[in-house]
Amino acid sequence: MPSLGRLHLVTDTRPGRDPLAVVRAALGVAGPDLVVQVRVEDAATDREAYDLAGRIVALCAPYRATCLVNDRLHVALAVRADGGHVGADDLPVDAARRVLGPDAVLGATAREPVAARAAVDAGAGYLGVGPCHHTSTKDGLPDPIGPAGIRAVVDAVDVPVIAIGGVTAATVPALRAAGAYGVAVVGALSTAADPARATAELLRELTC
Numbered sequence: 001m002p003s004l005g006r007l008h009l010v011t012d013t014r015p016g017r018d019p020l021a022v023v024r025a026a027l028g029v030a031g032p033d034l035v036v037q038v039r040v041e042d043a044a045t046d047r048e049a050y051d052l053a054g055r056i057v058a059l060c061a062p063y064r065a066t067c068l069v070n071d072r073l074h075v076a077l078a079v080r081a082d083g084g085h086v087g088a089d090d091l092p093v094d095a096a097r098r099v100l101g102p103d104a105v106l107g108a109t110a111r112e113p114v115a116a117r118a119a120v121d122a123g124a125g126y127l128g129v130g131p132c133h134h135t136s137t138k139d140g141l142p143d144p145i146g147p148a149g150i151r152a153v154v155d156a157v158d159v160p161v162i163a164i165g166g167v168t169a170a171t172v173p174a175l176r177a178a179g180a181y182g183v184a185v186v187g188a189l190s191t192a193a194d195p196a197r198a199t200a201e202l203l204r205e206l207t208c
């Protein structure tokens with residue numbers, strides 16, 4: 001199985017956003033190094049999630065980029081995505097692994113070392129860890145954990161740690177120094193005036 005990409009683009013489906021345009025721009029720059037996580041609003045129907053995920057799987061395929069589906073693992077299976085991502089309100093990690101199968105990419109959210117070890121023991125292949133910094137993209141999150149919080153999880157597990165929450169190109173160096181393998185972003189790409197350029201800037205910080 002190819003190694004996990006370091007730049008995770010989480011789709012922004014809030015009103016006024018154009019997730020497909022952002023995915024196209026990022027794919028053109030990052031290609032196989034990109035992981036696209038299809039994340040829809042909680043109020044979206046399964047049909048809406050399925051339609052968007054199917055279109056993104058088709059966009060990713062020629063680039064050999066990875067496509068994951070957030071939360072809705074039946075949608076991941078239906079569109080033949082590469083895998084999924086689950087958190088505390090979703091299927092437990094061991095159940096998610098059973099649904100997706102042994103070869104799928106499966107990520108889990110973990111905010112501290114004990115939960116991180118449990119998620120890995122249950123079958124997670126990577127961890128999404130955050131919020132690293134303040135974010136206006138998602139409500140109801142705990143206080144930011146910063147690079148020190150990333151370091152605590154990195155030291156506890158042996159799977160890639162993907163830092164999420166308020167991540168920008170400017171904050172990548174400190175997260176990498178803390179041991180993050182990669183980063184997941186919404187706003188840094190979806191609100192960028194030039195998403196292709198923003199992708200290049202993030203990639204440069206992730207690979208230098």
Ligand SMILES: Cc1ncc(COP(=O)(O)OP(=O)(O)O)c(N)n1
Nearest residue numbers: 085086087088109128129162164184
């Ligand atoms: C890479 C990554 N890390 C964390 C999350 C958050 O997942 P979760 O806690 O399940 O919250 P929702 O995204 O479902 O609102 C993520 N999606 N990706």
Ligand SMILES: Cc1nc(C(=O)O)sc1CCOP(=O)(O)O
Nearest residue numbers: 130131135137165166185186187
């Ligand atoms: C979806 C999500 N999950 C988070 C977590 O910490 O679990 S932070 C987050 C939103 C990330 O968006 P942005 O890059 O715009 O800050």
Ligand SMILES: [Mg+2]
Nearest residue numbers: 071086087090
């Ligand atoms: Mg979730």
